Amino acid sequence: MLLLTNIGQLVQTMAGIPARRRDLRAIECLKNAALFISGNKIIGMGEADMVMPHPIIKDAESRTMIIDCGGRVVIPGLVDAHTHPVFAEPRLVDFEKRIKGANYEEIAKAGGGIRSSIAKVRAADEQALVKSTRDVLDRMLEHGTTTVECKSGYGLSWESERKSLRAIREAAKGWPGTVSATFLGAHVVPKEFEKKRKDYVALLCQQMIPAVAKEKLAQFVDVFIEKGAFSTDEAIRIFEAAATHDLKIRAHVGQLSPAELRPLMRFQPASLDHVDHVTGADVKMLAKSGTVAVLVPGANYFLGGKSYPDARRLIDAGVAVALATDYNPGTSPMLNMQMAMSLACTQMRMSPAEAVVASTLNAAYSLGLNRAKGSIEPPKEADLAIFDCDDYREIPYWFGSNRCWMTIAKGKIAWQRDNKS
Ligand SMILES: [Zn+2]
Structure with missing residues (x-):
């Protein structure tokens, strides 16, 4: 089990599939969020203050790896x-x-x-x-x-x-x-x-x-x-x-x-x-x-x-x-x-x-993969990109450099920057 805490912005798409017109820009940013992953799947997410004291989380804590995202931005992989x-x-x-x-x-x-x-x-x-x-x-x-x-x-x-x-x-x-x-x-x-x-x-x-x-x-x-x-x-x-x-x-x-x-x-x-x-x-x-x-x-x-x-x-x-x-x-x-x-x-x-x-x-x-991928929602696969930014708009803003801090694929840390500070 994997628990991401202290997420500055958790970017969720609110769109129909495929996203057209206004749907293409319909995203919602959950602030101060936590995200729970079991196996390769997203199980749930919410405001950290609400999620963390939940009995299920408390019960699973000993079996769970916790990643402190340090206020960074999490978007779908x-x-x-x-x-x-x-x-x-x-x-x-x-x-x-x-x-x-x-x-x-x-x-x-x-x-x-x-x-x-x-x-x-x-x-x-x-x-x-x-x-x-x-x-x-x-x-x-x-x-x-x-x-x-x-x-x-x-x-x-x-x-x-x-x-x-x-x-x-x-x-x-x-x-x-x-x-x-x-x-x-x-x-x-x-x-x-x-x-x-x-x-x-x-x-x-x-x-x-x-x-x-x-x-x-x-x-x-x-x-x-x-x-x-x-x-x-x-x-x-x-x-x-x-x-x-x-x-x-x-x-x-x-x-x-x-x-x-x-x-x-x-x-x-x-x-x-x-x-x-x-x-x-x-x-x-x-x-x-x-x-x-x-x-x-x-x-x-x-x-x-x-x-x-x-x-x-x-x-x-x-x-x-x-x-x-x-x-x-x-x-x-x-x-x-x-x-x-x-x-x-x-x-x-x-x-x-x-x-x-x-x-x-x-x-x-x-790619015909939208049932499993492309957005952060249960029970999709936990494919996530975590960026060293306070706001998702910084991802295209800081062009020419790599702002990715960690990549999670199918519920596992697939890559992380050496310097985690
Ligand atoms: Zn080509």
């Missing part, structure tokens, strides 16, 4: 709903080219971009990928992230995609948090299929997706729908194969150029991610759907663009919005959800409360 952690090297050449003015397409044409990560992943030993993925997950935990969606997508052959998904599964074993895996074989068309894209789509649909399902390597199938990657028609074929094999859908869409969302909606995608370019009609349609728009402002920041996804337009129309890091070696080498929240506030005009709910409850919903 952060949920990162979009990451690409399985790669072998950073892309520093692309980084410098972009600084000198090359754009995404020019970098890809010069042999950089996604394809430049492929050779390294194909050559990598599975254990090396397990280790690098686990290192990333561990560092995410240090930043308060307890649930992570991890995509494959830098292998693009069955052997290397399987290796990547197995690396995600192995890295997740024994990791204190929760991992959800996504098959992104449709990231780009690999070079050897450049002149026969149809054959690659057929390989995805007829061999890779059935094998992913058979080996239970992923819960989701993702497609990068973009010029230079996959067309909407190709995505539809891939999603049909995914649906046949009971795999759920997410997609990268409208990041660099406009894309039509309507043809995708019959697959009831769990999420459509990026959505920088989206029409008014599609915004209305999204607002009526259960699909979450996962916004990844780290990519806009790192690509040096002037514009960000129009979060206000989406939220005000009633779209369920979540935030994620899009952690990847090319366009968003950022694993800190606090920074994603800060960018959401300063660049997309989301309020700190909206950033919190988008990074917890709605992100968990997009």
